[in-house]
Amino acid sequence: xxxxxxxxxxxxxxxxxxxxxxxxxxxxxxxxxxxxxxxxxxxxxxxxxxxxxxxxxxxxxxxxxxxxxxxxxxxxxxxxxxxxxxxxxxxxxxxxxxxxxxxxxxxxxxxxx
Amino acid sequence: xxxxxxxxxxxxxxxxxxxxxxxxxxxxxxxxxxxxxxxxxxxxxxxxxxxxxxxxxxxxxxxxxxxxxxxxxxxxxxxxxxxxxxxxxxxxxxxxxxxxxxxxxxxxxxxxxxx
Numbered sequence: 001x002x003x004x005x006x007x008x009x010x011x012x013x014x015x016x017x018x019x020x021x022x023x024x025x026x027x028x029x030x031x032x033x034x035x036x037x038x039x040x041x042x043x044x045x046x047x048x049x050x051x052x053x054x055x056x057x058x059x060x061x062x063x064x065x066x067x068x069x070x071x072x073x074x075x076x077x078x079x080x081x082x083x084x085x086x087x088x089x090x091x092x093x094x095x096x097x098x099x100x101x102x103x104x105x106x107x108x109x110x111x112x113x
Numbered sequence: 114x115x116x117x118x119x120x121x122x123x124x125x126x127x128x129x130x131x132x133x134x135x136x137x138x139x140x141x142x143x144x145x146x147x148x149x150x151x152x153x154x155x156x157x158x159x160x161x162x163x164x165x166x167x168x169x170x171x172x173x174x175x176x177x178x179x180x181x182x183x184x185x186x187x188x189x190x191x192x193x194x195x196x197x198x199x200x201x202x203x204x205x206x207x208x209x210x211x212x213x214x215x216x217x218x219x220x221x222x223x224x225x226x227x228x
Contacts, residue, residue: 032215042222043204043219043222044204044219045219046216049215090156092215099144099211099214101146101215101217103155103156105155106155
């Protein structure tokens with residue numbers, strides 16, 4: 001079975017500062033990795049995904065993530081955050097070719113003006 | 114703008130009552146998922162369908178929960194009888210499956226409160 005650990009439940013960041021949200025996964029087989037964002041009172045929205053190929057993947061809203069197989073990590077980064085980035089961010093994993101996603105517990109990103 | 118539609122958005126009911134939540138997936142999507150979100154457990158997969166066939170409902174309490182897809186435009190999640198511990202936000206999501214497995218489109222959720 002696959003699992004995902006998001007080490008930080010809450011991350012406060014000043015506006016225009018960089019941010020990194022951490023995600024580590026565990027799996028005995030190859031996986032796909034995803035980051036989803038949930039704005040208040042809304043459903044989840046796909047930010048970016050890693051399926052194969054380049055380990056640095058770019059997503060919407062200026063976010064990017066790097067897949068590191070040796071460290072089993074898929075950390076999410078943004079060089080300069082905006083107030084509108086305030087949301088909860090979920091890392092997710094699925095077994096290669098499998099449609100089921102397993103989500104982490106989420107990281108609440110708060111932007112401080 | 115294609116989107117997953119869920120009804121009701123909010124539901125308050127009393128313990129023991131039946132609750133039915135409905136989901137209209139995006140036209141052309143052949144996979145449908147039901148997730149439950151709570152503060153304590155986070156996002157839990159309850160059930161999922163491919164081409165209307167149930168593939169996995171291992172996350173669902175079988176004695177009180179049931180999920181169906183009567184047709185390609187409607188998925189339902191029913192709780193009977195409801196209990197206070199069922200209070201949560203229930204999300205429906207749809208996708209086109211492989212080769213875009215994992216790329217899901219979520220509805221806005223149905224917030225259920227069981228008193």
